[in-house]
Amino acid sequence: MKPLVIVTRKLPEEVEKRMAELFNVRLNEDDHAFSHDELLAAAREADILVPTVTDKINTDVIAEGGASLKMIANFGVGVDHIDLKTAKNRMITVTNTPGVLTDDTADMAMTLLLSLTRRTGEGERMLRGGNWHGWAPTGIRGVRLQDKKLGIIGMGRIGQALAMRAKSFGLEIHYHNRSQIDQQLENELGATYWSSLDQMISQMDFISLNCPSTEETRPIMSGRRIKLMKKHAYIINTARGDVIDENAMLEALGAGDIAGAGLDVYENEPNVDARFMALENVVLAPHMGSATIEARIAMGEKVIINVKTFIDGHSPRNRVLI
Ligand code: 8YV
Numbered sequence: 001m002k003p004l005v006i007v008t009r010k011l012p013e014e015v016e017k018r019m020a021e022l023f024n025v026r027l028n029e030d031d032h033a034f035s036h037d038e039l040l041a042a043a044r045e046a047d048i049l050v051p052t053v054t055d056k057i058n059t060d061v062i063a064e065g066g067a068s069l070k071m072i073a074n075f076g077v078g079v080d081h082i083d084l085k086t087a088k089n090r091m092i093t094v095t096n097t098p099g100v101l102t103d104d105t106a107d108m109a110m111t112l113l114l115s116l117t118r119r120t121g122e123g124e125r126m127l128r129g130g131n132w133h134g135w136a137p138t139g140i141r142g143v144r145l146q147d148k149k150l151g152i153i154g155m156g157r158i159g160q161a162l163a164m165r166a167k168s169f170g171l172e173i174h175y176h177n178r179s180q181i182d183q184q185l186e187n188e189l190g191a192t193y194w195s196s197l198d199q200m201i202s203q204m205d206f207i208s209l210n211c212p213s214t215e216e217t218r219p220i221m222s223g224r225r226i227k228l229m230k231k232h233a234y235i236i237n238t239a240r241g242d243v244i245d246e247n248a249m250l251e252a253l254g255a256g257d258i259a260g261a262g263l264d265v266y267e268n269e270p271n272v273d274a275r276f277m278a279l280e281n282v283v284l285a286p287h288m289g290s291a292t293i294e295a296r297i298a299m300g301e302k303v304i305i306n307v308k309t310f311i312d313g314h315s316p317r318n319r320v321l322i
Pocket residue numbers: 051052053054075076077078079101239288289290291
């Protein structure tokens with residue numbers, strides 16, 4: 001008997017086809033997000049569970065999972081929606097899909113940065129609303145990126161990919177990370193390391209969140225730190241909603257204490273705080289950093305390789321724990 005692999009969301013066609021060839025797989029044909037009960041049922045039955053960021057794999061889902069549940073092969077890099085402690089206690093292998101969505105997520109951070117500073121969302125709303133009455137010398141002016149300072153919080157793969165892009169737009173690169181990056185890479189990027197996050201934040205024109213959501217980083221952009229930002233500075237978040245104190249950010253945006261925010265992620269997805277909708281100085285994307293055809297297929301490939309390696313009795317390369 002092949003192990004039962006339960007996939008919680010609809011994956012790209014080619015990925016599902018290959019999974020069906022290799023595994024005893026149960027797919028989600030209509031792509032509905034699993035309810036908590038459905039997740040519990042899946043964990044009780046599956047040998048291997050393939051969830052996404054939309055599934056809260058809480059303590060009870062893992063603790064009440066069946067004895068056969070041996071692996072959680074996440075479709076995505078971030079594993080903050082999975083209770084890793086309980087998985088570890090139960091000796092369940094957890095894997096993720098790093099590396100294949102790096103460029104796309106960095107592109108999304110640049111997209112938000114550019115849309116925000118050049119006010120393309122406002123411009124489009126004006127035009128579609130029939131409120132554009134022609135070119136004007138003082139009309140819808142944004143700010144230039146050249147020579148401004150970008151502070152990246154979290155200089156892992158995505159942070160570095162963003163730094164490369166931002167450098168070519170003429171931005172000065174600054175970063176805060178648990179540890180300093182390799183000297184040669186730092187030189188190539190012309191990047192300045194700040195061991196003090198507070199000091200970096202207070203000097204930057206843009207702050208980009210590129211760290212995982214963990215106990216240490218929730219919320220690294222606290223209300224106190226948002227207050228350290230310059231009045232003309234912007235926040236970009238393509239990481240996770242809860243690495244920022246969203247309420248404090250909303251208050252700062254509303255009060256004009258910061259210039260704007262470009263967001264791909266939110267604290268209570270898919271529910272986005274209604275106060276954002278009333279703000280002109282925000283660009284809002286629906287968690288689509290890795291949403292390219294190429295990335296989603298490559299993520300699926302990674303899941304397949306992780307599952308196949310595990311089933312074949314080897315240790316998968318993208319193990320998050322065990
Ligand atoms: C994914 C992401 O689309 O990989 C991640 O951590 O945030 C997204 O780009 C999502 O997590 C899929 O589960």
